[in-house]
Amino acid sequence: MIEHFKYHNTNCFFMKSGTNGKLLAIDAGWPCTLYEYYRELKTIGYSHDRIAWAVVTHFHMDHAGLVSAFIDEGITCYVFEHQQESIDAMEKIILKNHKEYRTIDKRRLVSVNAEDSKELFASLGIHGTVIATPGHSPDSISFISDEHEVIIGDLAPVNVILPDDVNNLACWELIRSTGGKQIYPSHAEPFVL
Numbered sequence: 395m396i397e398h399f400k401y402h403n404t405n406c407f408f409m410k411s412g413t414n415g416k417l418l419a420i421d422a423g424w425p426c427t428l429y430e431y432y433r434e435l436k437t438i439g440y441s442h443d444r445i446a447w448a449v450v451t452h453f454h455m456d457h458a459g460l461v462s463a464f465i466d467e468g469i470t471c472y473v474f475e476h477q478q479e480s481i482d483a484m485e486k487i488i489l490k491n492h493k494e495y496r497t498i499d500k501r502r503l504v505s506v507n508a509e510d511s512k513e514l515f516a517s518l519g520i521h522g523t524v525i526a527t528p529g530h531s532p533d534s535i536s537f538i539s540d541e542h543e544v545i546i547g548d549l550a551p552v553n554v555i556l557p558d559d560v561n562n563l564a565c566w567e568l569i570r571s572t573g574g575k576q577i578y579p580s581h582a583e584p585f586v587l
């Protein structure tokens with residue numbers, strides 16, 4: 395079951411391990427807001443040390459701003475292979491506004507192939523998988539739980555996509571074909587597909 399809280403108009407999502415009760419964070423908040431993020435986590439009933447792992451839907455500052463802080467906290471941060479090259483562009487933008495931001499030590503990210511995600515998550519007690527949905531940005535992924543919940547990040551809602559937008563339409567086609575039902579956007583309320 396997907397759980398979430400919202401801060402600064404952005405949803406932060408979690409899946410709980412069936413093995414040890416630890417959390418996989420799906421998306422990692424805004425830069426330089428770790429304590430605020432932890433306070434929000436408390437409001438949905440978890441202390442910060444419950445987070446053991448993290449993935450991000452894409453490397454934009456409202457989704458991956460805390461990755462470097464998470465690494466320092468001992469959280470295992472996975473990066474999907476096709477996301478690697480989007481990190482620098484995000485950090486360049488962050489550093490313009492946050493001089494105190496510490497960049498991600500890429501050697502401490504754990505690189506995985508999206509195709510191996512189901513197996514990886516299963517080993518953590520997390521029942522779900524990741525698929526590439528490069529509609530909003532080339533590095534965007536969606537997380538699909540075995541209960542057919544889908545975290546789509548910033549993928550455009552299906553009802554606003556124009557008929558010639560083949561890239562976004564293909565993403566939704568893929569989500570449908572994998573059985574996606576309950577949709578969780580990052581900046582809007584959940585809806586049923």
Ligand SMILES: [Zn+2]
Pocket residue numbers: 454456457548580581
């Ligand atoms: Zn966003």
